[in-house]
Amino acid sequence: MTKILIVSEIQNGAIREATYELVAIAQSMGGEISSLVVGGDAASDAEQMSQKGGGTVYVANDAALANYNQDAYYAAVNAAVDAVGPDLVLFSHTSAGWDVAPRIAAKLDAGIVTDCFGIAEEGGNFSFSRRIFNGKMEQKVVSSGGPVVATVQAGAVDAFDGSSEGSVTELSVTIGDTRTTFIENKSPEAQGVDLTKSDVIIAGGRSVGSPEKFEEVINPLAGILGGAVGASRPVVDAGWLPHECQVGSTGQIVAPKLYIAAGISGAIQHTAGMKGSNFIIAINKDADAPIFEVADLGVVGDLFEVVPALTKALEAAKG
Ligand SMILES: Cc1cc2nc3c(=O)[nH]c(=O)nc-3n(C[C@H](O)[C@H](O)[C@H](O)COP(=O)(O)OP(=O)(O)OC[C@H]3O[C@@H](n4cnc5c(N)ncnc54)[C@H](O)[C@@H]3O)c2cc1C
Structure with missing residues (x-):
């Protein structure tokens, strides 16, 4: 059975809608689904993910994961990949997703397909749909052997809104020295348009x-x-x-x-x-x-x- 690992993202204290879009894609493919949830204290998010289609949810709690940091985040995804042995690793095509996905692909010596809007299984391989030339053409990319890493555009499909009974497993992650340090999140000053x-x-x-x-x-x-x-x-x-x-x-x-x-x-x-x-x-x-x-x-x-x-x-x- 195809093993799919979903890398979730938390924003403003909650799992992003885009993560549940990855769940919808994984659910439509009918594989064995696992998810990774990371954060400073992500226990309740992991619980929610396990009840909303995330399958076997691995949760990595560490103060270093409270805010996005590539090295820390990579260490967590790396540990989840080792635990699951996935055929397909799914990231959202967000700044965090496109930052870490190539590093995971390199680690797995895997192919990577970015910015997809649809994924299906086709004759034992994966078929990825992407838009190219400013959306004027659609491209279909078919993998030949796994594993494969993919990033999916936010909003490409409707988010999964069903329920399920998954499980939550604590993931032990060793986060060493990181090359960057989180300082602060800064929102742009509002200029009066809502x-x-x-x-x-x-x-x-x-x-x-x-x-x-x-x-x-x-x-x-x-x-x-x-x-x-x-x-x-x-x-x-x-x-x-x-x-x-x-x-x-x-x-x-x-x-x-x-x-x-x-x-x-x-x-x-x-x-x-x-x-x-x-x-x-x-x-x-x-x-x-x-x-x-x-x-x-x-x-x-x-x-x-x-x-x-x-x-x-x-x-x-x-x-
Ligand atoms: C991670 C990521 C996040 C993104 N987030 C956003 C986002 O939040 N919002 C967003 O909008 N984009 C976002 N983008 C960019 C998005 O992919 C497109 O590039 C962008 O939406 C294109 O903008 P556009 O339609 O104005 O320009 P173009 O793609 O250049 O399209 C211009 C259109 O105008 C038409 N046109 C030209 N001249 C005329 C004319 N005189 N009269 C009528 N029609 C004319 C053309 O036929 C064409 O369809 C994101 C991209 C990435 C990778």
Whole structure:
């Protein structure tokens, strides 16, 4: 039977939703599931994991694991790998996941497939689905012999929400000197936008082009609809808008009544943050853009024509 090891992540004192997405993938493959939970005191998280599909849960409690540190985290995953002897090791495709996964692959002399959105068993091997070229194409990668290490995009599948009876086993981990020391977690200073409280969000993507174009094209539509301005990650990375405007797996998770995505491709990391919106309108000049898969209404067109026309029509309707 295929042995799958899930490496969980704790954030703000609770197991991340993305970990339960790994559980959903593992459960769908029907293998023998084990999980690793690490933390300063992760006993209750481990218990929860064992009841929510995590199978045999190994828990590593150590003050050095209270905050993410690559060497300490690696030591724990390493011990879990030795205990389980997995055919497949699953990490979330997060900063921690992509930091440690390659090191574990090197230790196991295993192949690694990153940033997957689906995994299945195929003729005794694993088949991994990934998006490439900015989501324009899908790639299928098939392993030839194990073990294999994979990282999975957050939001790629629905989180497992069933229940199960697993077990919790204490894992002994030796953490030696670490090359880095945790100092503090710092949150960016809020600049007044709380997208999670907005009923209407007008989000612009990289193709808007500049902060001035946001002011000129996106902001007026948000103004007339009484909505807030959101953005995809490249917009925030470029410094055009503050981080609290970012929607997606590493930004805000929003569910407004109306979400308008203008010039946003619809990468999984973005849709993970907005697909729960009540009504989604997508404007994109590429008819094959993945954003149309989650849209209730799609407009294939140039945002610089469609958005101002929509704003003008709303202004006229409002008098
Ligand atoms: C770990 C990780 C976390 C991430 N987290 C997030 C996240 O939280 N949020 C997020 O958004 N992304 C996130 N990303 C990035 C994500 O993968 C995509 O790269 C990003 O969402 C793409 O942004 P975009 O759609 O604005 O840009 P692009 O992918 O460049 O797409 C631009 C789109 O605009 C369209 N377009 C171009 N010109 C026009 C025009 N004139 N009119 C209409 N349409 C036009 C194009 O057809 C295209 O579809 C993350 C990535 C990683 C690896």
